[in-house]
Amino acid sequence: MSEYAVLGKRLPRVDGPVKAAGTARFTDDLSLPGMLYGKILRSPHAHARIVRIDTTRAENHPGVRAVIVGEDFGDYRYGLRADTRDEYPLARGKVRYLGEEVAAVAAVDEETALEALNLIQVEYEVLSAVTDPEEALREGAPQLHDDKPGNISVHMKTSFGDVDDAFRQADYIREDRFYSQSVLHGFLEPNAALALWEAPNRITIWASKQSPYFLYRNLSNCFNVPLSNVRLIQPYIGGGFGGKNGGYPVDFCAVMLSKKTGRPVKIVLTMEEVLSSHRRRHPMIVRLKTGVKKDGTILAHDCRIIADGGAGTGVGPSTIANAFYFLNLPYVVPNVRYEAFRVYTNRPISVAQRGNGIQQIRYAADVQLEMIAHDLGLDPVQIRQKNAVYTGYRTASGMNIHSCGLQETITEAVKAAEWETHYRPWQEKEKEPLGRIATGVGIACNSFQSGARLTGHNCCTAVIKVHEDGTASLLTGSTDSGQGSETVLAMIVAEVLGTRLEDVFVPQTDSTVTPVDPGSFGSRVSSTAGNAVLIAAQDARSQLLPVAAELLKAAPEDIEFRDRKVLVRGAPDRVLRFRDLTRQTVAWGSGTSIIGQGSWGQTVPPMNFETGEGDASGAYSFGTQAAWVEVDTQTGKVTVPRMVVAHDLGFALNPLAVEGQHEGSIAGGVGHTIYEHCVEENGQNLTPNLTAYGLPTVYDLPEEMVSLSIETIDPVGAFGAKESGEGTQVSTIPAIVNAIHNAIGVWITDLPVTPEKVLKALRDRKAQDRATEGGQP
Amino acid sequence: MLDQLIHLKVNGTLHTVAVPPHRTLLEVLREQLGYTGTKRACRVGDCGACTVIIDGKAVLSCLTLAVEVQEKEILTIEALGDGDRPDTLQQSFVDCGAVQCGFCTPGMVMSAKALLDENPHPDREEVRRAIAGNLCRCTGYAKIVEAIEDAATRLS
Numbered sequence: 001m002s003e004y005a006v007l008g009k010r011l012p013r014v015d016g017p018v019k020a021a022g023t024a025r026f027t028d029d030l031s032l033p034g035m036l037y038g039k040i041l042r043s044p045h046a047h048a049r050i051v052r053i054d055t056t057r058a059e060n061h062p063g064v065r066a067v068i069v070g071e072d073f074g075d076y077r078y079g080l081r082a083d084t085r086d087e088y089p090l091a092r093g094k095v096r097y098l099g100e101e102v103a104a105v106a107a108v109d110e111e112t113a114l115e116a117l118n119l120i121q122v123e124y125e126v127l128s129a130v131t132d133p134e135e136a137l138r139e140g141a142p143q144l145h146d147d148k149p150g151n152i153s154v155h156m157k158t159s160f161g162d163v164d165d166a167f168r169q170a171d172y173i174r175e176d177r178f179y180s181q182s183v184l185h186g187f188l189e190p191n192a193a194l195a196l197w198e199a200p201n202r203i204t205i206w207a208s209k210q211s212p213y214f215l216y217r218n219l220s221n222c223f224n225v226p227l228s229n230v231r232l233i234q235p236y237i238g239g240g241f242g243g244k245n246g247g248y249p250v251d252f253c254a255v256m257l258s259k260k261t262g263r264p265v266k267i268v269l270t271m272e273e274v275l276s277s278h279r280r281r282h283p284m285i286v287r288l289k290t291g292v293k294k295d296g297t298i299l300a301h302d303c304r305i306i307a308d309g310g311a312g313t314g315v316g317p318s319t320i321a322n323a324f325y326f327l328n329l330p331y332v333v334p335n336v337r338y339e340a341f342r343v344y345t346n347r348p349i350s351v352a353q354r355g356n357g358i359q360q361i362r363y364a365a366d367v368q369l370e371m372i373a374h375d376l377g378l379d380p381v382q383i384r385q386k387n388a389v390y391t392g393y394r395t396a397s398g399m400n401i402h403s404c405g406l407q408e409t410i411t412e413a414v415k416a417a418e419w420e421t422h423y424r425p426w427q428e429k430e431k432e433p434l435g436r437i438a439t440g441v442g443i444a445c446n447s448f449q450s451g452a453r454l455t456g457h458n459c460c461t462a463v464i465k466v467h468e469d470g471t472a473s474l475l476t477g478s479t480d481s482g483q484g485s486e487t488v489l490a491m492i493v494a495e496v497l498g499t500r501l502e503d504v505f506v507p508q509t510d511s512t513v514t515p516v517d518p519g520s521f522g523s524r525v526s527s528t529a530g531n532a533v534l535i536a537a538q539d540a541r542s543q544l545l546p547v548a549a550e551l552l553k554a555a556p557e558d559i560e561f562r563d564r565k566v567l568v569r570g571a572p573d574r575v576l577r578f579r580d581l582t583r584q585t586v587a588w589g590s591g592t593s594i595i596g597q598g599s600w601g602q603t604v605p606p607m608n609f610e611t612g613e614g615d616a617s618g619a620y621s622f623g624t625q626a627a628w629v630e631v632d633t634q635t636g637k638v639t640v641p642r643m644v645v646a647h648d649l650g651f652a653l654n655p656l657a658v659e660g661q662h663e664g665s666i667a668g669g670v671g672h673t674i675y676e677h678c679v680e681e682n683g684q685n686l687t688p689n690l691t692a693y694g695l696p697t698v699y700d701l702p703e704e705m706v707s708l709s710i711e712t713i714d715p716v717g718a719f720g721a722k723e724s725g726e727g728t729q730v731s732t733i734p735a736i737v738n739a740i741h742n743a744i745g746v747w748i749t750d751l752p753v754t755p756e757k758v759l760k761a762l763r764d765r766k767a768q769d770r771a772t773e774g775g776q777p
Numbered sequence: 778m779l780d781q782l783i784h785l786k787v788n789g790t791l792h793t794v795a796v797p798p799h800r801t802l803l804e805v806l807r808e809q810l811g812y813t814g815t816k817r818a819c820r821v822g823d824c825g826a827c828t829v830i831i832d833g834k835a836v837l838s839c840l841t842l843a844v845e846v847q848e849k850e851i852l853t854i855e856a857l858g859d860g861d862r863p864d865t866l867q868q869s870f871v872d873c874g875a876v877q878c879g880f881c882t883p884g885m886v887m888s889a890k891a892l893l894d895e896n897p898h899p900d901r902e903e904v905r906r907a908i909a910g911n912l913c914r915c916t917g918y919a920k921i922v923e924a925i926e927d928a929a930t931r932l933s
Contacts, residue, residue, distance in 0.1 A: 016871035017863045019879025020886060022814020022854035029813035186914045188818045188826055189880040238816075238880030239914050271819040482878025482915050656874045660916060664877065667917035690823040690912060698905050698918040705919050 005562055006495040007719060010656040013487040014501065015236070015480070024236045027192035027208045028268045035194070036065055038257050038267035039113035040249065041103040041120050042277060043095035046129035046346040046683025047142060050094055050102070050122060057119040058105060063112035066260035067120065068253065069103045076222045078247060081455075084153075084313040086145055087349070089222065089252030094127070096144050096311035097348050098683040099277025101249040106257035106265045129346035131683045133308040134285070136343045144311060144344040153309045154320045154342035158612045160396035161335030166300035170291030174372055178288065178364035179750045180733075182308070182678045183281040184274075185353055186671070186695050189238020191278060192268040195254035199262070204231045207251050210240030210481040211519020216511045218247035219255060227511075234509035240481035241668070242352035243279050245315065245521055275678075276688040281353035282319050282342070283308040284360040288368055294376060296383040300335035301327055301365070307357075309342040312349040316342045317609045318452065318522075319350070319357035325607070325616040326358040326730075327365065328395040329447035330406055331387035336396055338612065346683050352521060354668055355729050358448065363751070366444040366734035371747060374426065380738065381414055384445055384624075391712075398614045400604075403714040403722070405648030406445060406622040412708050413646040417441065417626035426745050434762075438631045440743025444734035445624045448727030449617030450650075450717055451602055452522025459601030460529035461515035462536040464493055466544070466594035468586040470564065470579030472497060474506045474536075477517025478529035483725055484657035485525040489533045491654060492718065496537035498561025499578060515599075523723030526653055527619060528600060530718025535598025543594050547585040551576055603716055619714045621722040623647035625666075627735035631743045633762060636755030638674055640736055644706040650714035650722035661725045662707040669732020671696045677752050694752075783847050787812065788856040796843050803827045803838035806853060814854035814883045825911030828884035829853050835891035835907070854883035857890070866890055866928040875924035877915030885911045889925045897933055901926070 018024040055067040070092040079085035091102050103120050107113035130136040136144075136151040144151055167173060193207040203219055212232045220227045237244065250267050257265040269278070289302040305323060309316050324338045373383040388406040389395075414420075422441045463475040474493050480486035490504040497503075509517070518524065541561065549556040554568040561567075566581050568574040585594060604615035628642040645662045652658045675694035679686045687693045713720030737748050746761035780795040785802075787810060794809050803820075806812040806829070818826035820839050827838040830852040858864035863871060866889055876882050885908060892899055892907035899907070904925045905918075913921065 012871045012874065013876060015879065016876045017867070018860035019876045019882050020863055020867035020870045021858060021860045022816075022883040022886075023860045024879055025813070026816070026880060028817055029807075031808075187878070187880075188824055188912060188914060189816075189878070190818065236880075237878060238818075239878040241914070268817070271821070271823070482880075484877065660874050660877055660920065663917035663919055664915045667914070689821055690819055695912055695914065697909050697912060698922065699909055701917050701919075703901075703905075703919070705917060 004495055006491045006501060007653055009654065011487065011491065011501055011654055012656065013484050014490055015486060026189055026238050027194055027206050027235045030194050030206055030235060031266065032196065032264040035264045035266055036106040036108060036257065036261060037110045037113050038104055038106045038254055038265045039110065039117055040101050040253060040267065041117045043091065043098060043100045043102050045095060045124055045126050046098045046131065047127040048095050048124035049127060050091060051125050052123040053103060054121040055103065058116040061116045061119055063108040064105060064116045065263065066106045066257050067103060067116065068256050068260060072256055073222065073252065078218050079313055080315050080317060084317065087312045089249050097277065097346050099348060100311065104253040104257060106261055129683050131345050131347050131680065133306050133343040133345055136345050137341065144346065148344060151344040152341055153313045153344050154316050156320050156324060156609065157339045158324065159337040163300045163302055163335045163337040166335040167291045170299050171294040172372065172376060173289065173291045174368060175289040176368050176371065176749060178286045178367065180284050180360040180363055181751050182283045183353060183672050183676050184693060185241040185243030185280065187239030187241060187243060190269040190271055190274045191244065191248060191250050193251045193254040194264060194266040195258045196264040197255060197259040201225045202229045203255055204233065205251065205255060206233050206235050208237050209234060209244050210237060210479055211245040211521055212479060212509050212511065213477060213516050213519060214245060215247040215251055222252055223255060230511060232511040234479055237479060237481040240520065241354045242356060242521065244481065245352065245519060271690060272688045275693055276685045277348050279314065279349050279351040282350040282357060282360065286360060286364040288364045290368055290372065292372055296373060296376060296378045296386055298331055298333055298387050301333050302337045303327055305340035307340060307342045308345050308347060308350060310345060310347040310349040314349050314351040316350065318454065319352060321607055321609045321612055322357035322616065323361040324612040325399065326447060327361055328397050328399055329620060330389055330445045330622050332389055332393065334396055355726050356522065358730050359672065359733060362446060362730045363733040366731065367737050367747065370738040370741065380443055381410065381419065384443065385410055397612055400615055401620060402716060403619065403650060403712040404622055405710040405712040408710045409622055409624040409646040409648050410445065412710060413443065413624040413626045413644050416646065416706050416708060417644045419626065426742055430745055434633050434744065436632065436634055438633055438743040440629050440739045442627045442735045442737065442739025442742055443624065444731040444738060446727045446731035448621045448723055448730060449522055450527040450619040450621060450722040451524030451617050453602040453604050453607050453615065453617050454518065455606040457516065458518055459599050460517050460532040461599040462529065462532040463515060464536045464540045464596040466540050466582055468583045470499060470582045471503045471505065474504055474533065475514045476506065476529055476533065477509050477514045478525045479509050479520050481520055483661060484654065485520065488526055488653045488657060489529060492530055492533045493537050496534065496541055499564055523726045526721050527717035527723060528602065530721060531600035532598045534718050535600060536596040539598055540594055540596025543596065544581055544585050547588055548576065548581050551581065551584060618716040619722045621647065621649055621724065621727045623727050623731060625728065625731040625735040627739040629736060629739040629743055631740060631758060633744060636758035638740060638753055638758060640670055640702050642704045643702045645728050646708040646710055647724055647728055648710040648712050649724040650717050651711050651720035652709040653719065653721050655709060658709055658724045659707045662728045663705050665726065665728035666705055666732055667696060667701050669729045670701055670736065673733045673736045673751060674753050675700055781844055783844055785843065785847065785851060786849065787851045788853060798842065798844050800843050801839055802841040802843045802846055805843040806838060812853045812855055816880055816883055818880065825888060826881050826884040828887040828911065830887055830891050833891065833894060835888045854887060857886065865931050866893065869924040869928035869931060873920050873924035873927055875916060875920040881911060881913045885913065885921055893929055893932065898929060
């Protein structure tokens, strides 16, 4: 039985009704009087020098109001850090990927803008392109950026413990290569911006951003406008998943076109533009060497990564660091060595996507652990139990685990999956003929950060205005891109003030009103913004308390706020309606305003992108997943009818929202594992629509998803809560790949698991079996 | 190309609009008539976010020319309840957690409505088939299927 009145309840999200009614307004639903429509001209080449751009014909086209090119932005470049600013609003000098933004047009309607794009004449000198990261590292490869020799965007090399000695001590060593492909964010709302420039220097922009304050700073720098004059109003966001974090050309161009024309300008990308040239997850080649004792105890990892960064750095340093941090979790790894190259290629820019670098490394590490268990004849559950980290554990690299329910998640996942009934080791199944449909079960574990601790401004702030009728407004810069954080944060306010969820209103982020915030990435909102909201709510409560004590003639410490009432402990007859208390407080003396404020940052120093030493977050979640697969051995098609998730999320602030996060993570993970793939040729995406790309439909995802929350009440997160939005997606891939091995005895080390790869692996295995048999007289 | 003057009956209201013959119903609904509840996402018939109901059938408005659907009964998400008073189907979506970012939701609801209007007691497979053309990145679909089944129960 929960001690809370509001928290821990399965409350439907507060923005559900307007979204279900279609009245929630997304960026493309907005328009302003006199608004123009923008369109972007993109490069038809993966790598080329821009010799000349002639915009004259486009400018003279009837209905066109402005045409802009790279020079209009001067030398402005943007990026995560001063040393990684390698992106331009529009290309300068050369283009580095097919689809890169070259020019933009504002016209009276979209059709006219499109016509004008065709009238812009760009003369290119085509350069040889490199689209493979390993080739890009070779000597003599085409070079993307003059100031980044060798096409190296990020390099990280680090080591903890004595790796060489550990390998000498090891009873068994495996070395494998894994590849994780290019995966797109897959949000259904294309990137969009509506901008209004007001002379001499005010910008108002409505843009679809999960982390609006990146763009707020970008626009201030780009247009040399004080931050006070950048008003970024956040409409509803149609999904982000990491692809709506920063400023992008669509945003800069909308503002510049508005500045040139004096009119509001809206640009909405097409899905083809998003899929061909917008950001995506880092493809990674992971070479992993692991040494174990014969009982399966992990002694060391030695990992080398080549990540395809595309043509820019984006948030790449965090991706590369994350992959290292989560080489160290969720299993005990006493010795670890890591070297990663994030490489420039003539492809669209790789950034964070739900899991940011952690999927790729955990896919490799957890599948390899399964390989090791198989090779040594160990049980897949026991090898994970044996290696699982625990509360109080400190990784070799210095990450501190303050709460950990990993063992419980293994136990619960195994129980819910009826593992004992369904699991038989492949060695046993191998002796039987493979039927048309082969089934298998697989298990994998995960860990994730509860709020990435980045450098720079990293705290969340909440302001709570309590109105005289007992309702409250919560001002926060932490956006809800669909995950439900608005509801969860409002629940915290209602809990502390003793009101109801419907009494709390959370307006959308507006940079002139809401406090600056890092953004919704790295699973930070519930735990980090949650704590800020908790502090702010307590602050507001403390302003109400003296008046309540006076009115009820009670000691402040005896007063309780519950269900819209103010009560005195032990004196049931002394009661005040909360709204009467707020009304009286506001009118007290000559009057006052009840405004609570709270800030909360991470409790650990910033992530170290050089050495990876120390923590990546103040708290870590843990989880276990079990997948059930069916493999059609004639067609190679893999389906996942059932999946079980058990997640140590500290505390489930809203179990309904948590289930949604777990199921969504499974959906993204299944897509990544089995379906999603960009077919490319010379830097061109040949699958630039959602069907060809393979975004999963209802038929492609598990019909049954079981979601179990393990509550460990973390000492750091708000009310003990840790993340639940990304960790699950981390273990989805290895759980499925391990289950495929359990079904048909092949290891898939190259994603996605297409039918072709499954059939080839089956043929290779049969050929190998025949060869082995032939070799034995 | 010259505009044509056409009559569209949307949610029971007759609108007279001048449109070029190549303009899609989606564009006319959103940009000329203000029905922005119908979402513009892929524009090529992949995702189902623009689903409306025409003469009782779920239809992709991005692949339908406005001039083709004169004298037909067009229903958009606005024909159902609003944010203050969601109808039963919308309430089921909210209560079951079938809404996350909400961008696919109007199209999803319209596909579900077309199903339930024609077949008030669909089985699981019929529910899945009805939304097989509607993509959702957030939910994994399980709660959407649950919401439609919940609505079917509540409506019967």
